[in-house]
Amino acid sequence: MKYSMKKESVSTSFIALVGLLFLLTGCASKQQPISVASEQASAQHLPTTVSSPAVQSSPPMERESSTILVELTDSGFSPALITIKAGQTVKFENNGATKRWPASDVHPVHASYPGSGIQKCKSAAPGSIFDACHGLDAGETFTFTFNERGAWHYHDHLDPGSKGTIVVE
Numbered sequence: 001m002k003y004s005m006k007k008e009s010v011s012t013s014f015i016a017l018v019g020l021l022f023l024l025t026g027c028a029s030k031q032q033p034i035s036v037a038s039e040q041a042s043a044q045h046l047p048t049t050v051s052s053p054a055v056q057s058s059p060p061m062e063r064e065s066s067t068i069l070v071e072l073t074d075s076g077f078s079p080a081l082i083t084i085k086a087g088q089t090v091k092f093e094n095n096g097a098t099k100r101w102p103a104s105d106v107h108p109v110h111a112s113y114p115g116s117g118i119q120k121c122k123s124a125a126p127g128s129i130f131d132a133c134h135g136l137d138a139g140e141t142f143t144f145t146f147n148e149r150g151a152w153h154y155h156d157h158l159d160p161g162s163k164g165t166i167v168v169e
């Protein structure tokens, strides 16, 4: 009787052990595909997150160095004096409430900058002469690339007392 009782308890503990093993292997086999999938997901994400900022960071820096912003405000050009390198582009942006017309000195002919002149406004392509050729509305821009070295004075043709200077080195 005693022996058989022992045998019974051994077999129950064996079943319990098998059941425990089954649970463990069941858990392990369930966890494995998840960890593999997450590794694959992180492996797919890593190259894109590493490469995209490197690609995106270089073009804005080039744009910043080649185009300089001059704001047209209700109190005048800002900054009124800038120094740039030959070949750089200046973007005049009207952030004021009234119309602004940036143009090369000397008012009213606008011929100080080589090749410019208000009489060319009818035929010249926009941005080909240092003259916006019309009053810029609020938010409107005029861009011009300065290839000629010198100190170029300009003004607001609609308010000739408002002046600025661009030094091209």
Ligand SMILES: [Cu+2]
Pocket (backbone or CB within 6 Å): 103, 106, 107, 108, 109, 110, 155, 156, 157, 158, 160
């Ligand atoms: Cu003028």
